[in-house]
Amino acid sequence: MSLKNQPDPQNADKLYETERLIIRPMSVEDGAFILDLYNRPEFIKYIGDRNLKTVSDAENYIRNRFLPQFEKLGFGNYLIITKEGHQKIGGVGIFEREGLDIVDIGFSLLDEFTGKGYAYEAALKVKSIGMNDFGLQKISAITTKDNFSSQKLIEKLGLRFQKFVHIPDDPEELMYYETG
Numbered sequence: 001m002s003l004k005n006q007p008d009p010q011n012a013d014k015l016y017e018t019e020r021l022i023i024r025p026m027s028v029e030d031g032a033f034i035l036d037l038y039n040r041p042e043f044i045k046y047i048g049d050r051n052l053k054t055v056s057d058a059e060n061y062i063r064n065r066f067l068p069q070f071e072k073l074g075f076g077n078y079l080i081i082t083k084e085g086h087q088k089i090g091g092v093g094i095f096e097r098e099g100l101d102i103v104d105i106g107f108s109l110l111d112e113f114t115g116k117g118y119a120y121e122a123a124l125k126v127k128s129i130g131m132n133d134f135g136l137q138k139i140s141a142i143t144t145k146d147n148f149s150s151q152k153l154i155e156k157l158g159l160r161f162q163k164f165v166h167i168p169d170d171p172e173e174l175m176y177y178e179t180g
Helices: 009-013 028-038 041-046 055-073 118-133 148-156
Strands: 021-025 077-082 088-095 104-109 140-143 160-165 174-178
Touching: 021 118, 028 041, 028 055, 028 088, 055 077, 077 118, 088 118, 104 118, 104 148, 118 148, 140 148, 148 160, 148 174
Parallel strands: 104 140
Antiparallel strands: 021 077, 077 088, 088 104, 140 174, 160 174
């Protein structure tokens, strides 16, 4: 993976905006939100159980999983916040994932905010950040065979289904998409 811009510590605090959203890097202070999001039935069903049981578990997950990628690559997992009401509603990011050669875009929202176009709006912005600000040539996405809303969103982002894949420590066969 070649990056146009090398990691910049200033990106760790960078805010991005869309018409309705503020998108900023996840921080340890988002532990309570991550604990809630990652323990929702939809998250566990489609993304997996991260075994986060306490706010401290979630803070350590952010510290050990999200922050090192920002330090290494300059991008990673972002918090999605509504401009109206400043509600934390989900996460979106570009991830270096074991078993995939190309960084992968992922997203998850609290149930009460799905179906409103927020995930697409946030993912489109993060895809643009990855490709335009960081010079990524390609972005991939993976999803389960039964997650039809994610498949639709991934295709709306311009990624096309390529093949079925397995990633380490996940027995489920996943659908793999890539930008053109």
